[in-house]
Amino acid sequence: MGKTIVLDHPLIQHKLTLIRDKNTGAKEFRELVEELSMLLAYEVTRDLPLQDVEIETPVCKATTKALSGKKIGVVPILRAGLGMVEGILKLIPAAKVGHVGVYRDPETLQPVEYFCKLPTDIAERDLILVDPMLATGGSAIASVKFLKDRGAQNIKLVCLVAAPEGIEAVQKAHPDVDIFVAAVDERLNDHGYIVPGLGDAGDRLFGTK
Ligand code: PRP
Ligand code: URA
Secondary structure: OOOEEEOOOHHHHHHHHHHHOOOOOHHHHHHHHHHHHHHHHHHHOOOOOEEEEEEEOOOOEEEEEEEOOOOEEEEEEEOOOHHHHHHHHHHOOOOEEOEEEEEEOOOOOOEEEEEEEOOOOHHHOEEEEEOOEEOOOHHHHHHHHHHHHOOOOEEEEEEEEEOHHHHHHHHHHOOOOEEEEEEEOOEEOOOOOEEOOOOOHHHHHHOOO
């Protein structure tokens, strides 16, 4: 079974409270999602491999550590996942970015796939799949399958707010995928929205409501 890691650093909890607030406007919402994504990326990349490098400090020669160049891919689930990309790229600027387009049918809550463009070498990359919201889990499960069907071997799912139902569904469907979240909320409501949640992340990011 994959692990679910809840990243409840005080800065993360504070910024989450701000984006949950319905009075937070699109500009601030976008900035906060970027900052939260950067904070999550710090922990998501904790196991990146290092190698020894020889350098010279102003004082002496030294053997120190540097990233060994593991290839990484960041894959936002369109649309709302787009809001998380820049924050992650600030920490790992060499990562390549793929896109998976999935939306949730508002009636059936089933995921509908409409786009996929990925780096050609995704089988060699550690992939960080990002979406602010993990509700029923349908979109994430379909997106992971998308990636696996195209050769992906190593996927981490990174979300801001998750419902217990979504976590359970992803763990069941893809037990090899670890999930990193900033908060696990109480439940889903009858419309499949996370409670208390933050509303529709895509609409709040892009001002479409
Ligand atoms: C939202 C969200 C997730 C999905 C979560 O996207 O960004 O992708 O819903 O719900 P699920 O876990 O029940 O599948 P939405 O379908 O609203 O599309 P959008 O990003 O284009 O707004
Ligand atoms: N998608 C969202 O954007 N918010 C939710 O609460 C559930 C799905």
